[in-house]
Amino acid sequence: MNNSEPVLMMLFGATGDLAQRKLYPAFFRLFREQVLNDHFAVIGTARRPWSDDHFREVVAEAIADQNPTEPEQSAFLSHFYYQSHDVGDAGHYQTLNQLADKLDDKYQLAGNRVYYLAMAPRFFGQIVTQLKAAAIIETAGFNRVVLEKPFGTDYESANELSKQLTSVFPEKDIFRIDHYLGKEMIQNILTLRSTNSLLESQWRNQYVENVQITFAESLGVEQRGGYYDQTGALKDMVQNHILQVLSLLSMELPKQMSEEAIREGKVAALKSVRIYNPDEVAKNFVRGQYVDGELNNDQFQAYRNEPDVDPESRTETFVAGKFQIDNDRWRGVPFYVRTGKRLTEKGTRINVVFKNLTNNSDIATKNILTIYIQPTEGFSLSLNGKALDAQAATAPIRLSYRHDSQMMANTPESYQRLINDVIVGDATNFTHWDEVAQSWKIVDVIRQAWDADQSALPTYSAGTMGPKEAFDLVENDGNQWIWQPDSWFVERGLLKK
Numbered sequence: 001m002n003n004s005e006p007v008l009m010m011l012f013g014a015t016g017d018l019a020q021r022k023l024y025p026a027f028f029r030l031f032r033e034q035v036l037n038d039h040f041a042v043i044g045t046a047r048r049p050w051s052d053d054h055f056r057e058v059v060a061e062a063i064a065d066q067n068p069t070e071p072e073q074s075a076f077l078s079h080f081y082y083q084s085h086d087v088g089d090a091g092h093y094q095t096l097n098q099l100a101d102k103l104d105d106k107y108q109l110a111g112n113r114v115y116y117l118a119m120a121p122r123f124f125g126q127i128v129t130q131l132k133a134a135a136i137i138e139t140a141g142f143n144r145v146v147l148e149k150p151f152g153t154d155y156e157s158a159n160e161l162s163k164q165l166t167s168v169f170p171e172k173d174i175f176r177i178d179h180y181l182g183k184e185m186i187q188n189i190l191t192l193r194s195t196n197s198l199l200e201s202q203w204r205n206q207y208v209e210n211v212q213i214t215f216a217e218s219l220g221v222e223q224r225g226g227y228y229d230q231t232g233a234l235k236d237m238v239q240n241h242i243l244q245v246l247s248l249l250s251m252e253l254p255k256q257m258s259e260e261a262i263r264e265g266k267v268a269a270l271k272s273v274r275i276y277n278p279d280e281v282a283k284n285f286v287r288g289q290y291v292d293g294e295l296n297n298d299q300f301q302a303y304r305n306e307p308d309v310d311p312e313s314r315t316e317t318f319v320a321g322k323f324q325i326d327n328d329r330w331r332g333v334p335f336y337v338r339t340g341k342r343l344t345e346k347g348t349r350i351n352v353v354f355k356n357l358t359n360n361s362d363i364a365t366k367n368i369l370t371i372y373i374q375p376t377e378g379f380s381l382s383l384n385g386k387a388l389d390a391q392a393a394t395a396p397i398r399l400s401y402r403h404d405s406q407m408m409a410n411t412p413e414s415y416q417r418l419i420n421d422v423i424v425g426d427a428t429n430f431t432h433w434d435e436v437a438q439s440w441k442i443v444d445v446i447r448q449a450w451d452a453d454q455s456a457l458p459t460y461s462a463g464t465m466g467p468k469e470a471f472d473l474v475e476n477d478g479n480q481w482i483w484q485p486d487s488w489f490v491e492r493g494l495l496k497k
């Protein structure tokens with residue numbers, strides 16, 4: 001991690017789940033690495049009337065599993081302050097400003113401030129407007145704002161929000177979090193491509209048959225039914241995480257790996273993704289919703305019976321689709337994507353399937369590069385060799401590399417990397433407005449076509465890898481999903497399809 005600047009973190013949503021699960025633990029890791037040192041302070045704000053002491057107890061609990069020593073913990077906690085705050089009350093921002101100035105003096109923070117908005121997006125616009133009105137952002141140092149997703153609910157609302165934000169902060173100071181961009185193997189995509197001539201020389205339609213991106217989750221909607229039922233898998237996962245990964249896989253490699261050049265490459269890639277008309281949506285995208293199911297003797301209830309979900313909900317918990325990229329490098333290569341809740345197994349992976357030298361369509365003979373993003377990290381490459389003991393037959397051979405558990409335990413966690421990047425002002429692994437805008441344009445037409453189509457929603461049993469339509473989508477092109485974790489369970493009678 002880089003050595004840091006002094007900084008005041010002003011955290012909106014300090015009593016929330018994200019702050020406790022992700023942010024406080026990440027701050028502590030950065031503190032241990034001295035990225036956050038004597039010159040930092042955190043002001044937590046939320047409606048609840050907590051005291052500094054209570055706030056510190058909550059933070060202590062959030063970092064307990066990192067086993068801090070007593071002196072370490074009390075040194076860390078001494079930098080945390082709490083201010084009860086109503087985001088709509090102008091007077092509260094004055095109080096906040098006074099506290100910020102006081103801490104700036106006390107810890108010599110050079111006027112550097114990060115405003116972390118870990119709360120419902122409907123408050124984003126209001127908060128930044130008030131920060132400006134109260135002159136909190138008028139300091140000698142940097143002033144950066146960090147936003148959690150979702151950024152808007154469609155292009156129009158995102159554009160509106162963007163205008164509000166940029167009337168206060170210049171785009172370079174707006175850090176939109178996509179936590180997948182903090183993951184090790186996603187950050188590795190450009191390295192793999194740019195440092196291996198073996199891969200990059202083949203990274204085009206002449207050699208690649210199709211690309212598959214799977215973001216599978218085994219969990220259901222848990223306690224987030226209220227949010228999820230309004231959102232669905234398309235907006236929750238495809239508009240942001242999946243399109244980000246697709247842009248990293250498909251972009252032209254920049255001459256130098258600078259923040260601007262990478263961003264330009266990603267934006268250009270997204271602009272080449274075909275925007276479908278409603279007929280094309282019907283042909284290239286499928287959705288599904290899970291009904292009850294049983295996997296390995298565990299019973300799961302249907303999505304419609306989950307807490308806070310409308311019992312007649314038409315929200316999709318699964319999406320599979322085929323993106324087409326209209327440029328010289330990728331014309332004709334399907335980019336298949338799929339994501340869903342309550343699938344067989346949690347796993348995020350990319351498969352790049354290369355064309356065979358002959359017309360052999362047997363999948364076992366294809367060269368496939370797999371990038372494992374989680375839960376394991378690594379990659380594998382399937383090649384062909386001569387089968388032992390056979391004169392002419394070939395056998396598939398898989399070269400496989402996975403990070404071991406010790407290495408994984410030592411790699412920085414997503415939020416730790418991303419917060420570090422905000423402090424040092426590196427926006428490479430954040431989503432620029434141009435990327436957000438284009439992603440919404442791609443996704444909006446799919447959403448609209450689906451909203452206009454009131455036919456029965458395809459369903460899938462909890463524990464399977466999605467509705468039959470998702471398999472047909474790929475098989476109709478003569479291809480197949482490479483990752484099929486469900487077959488293992490089906491073969492053993494642990495899952496009925």
Ligand code: BG6
Nearest residue numbers: 149179180217236237241348374
């Ligand atoms: C979030 C989605 O962005 O990503 C969640 O809102 C999803 O619905 C989560 O569960 C998955 O993230 P991870 O890091 O657990 O794979």
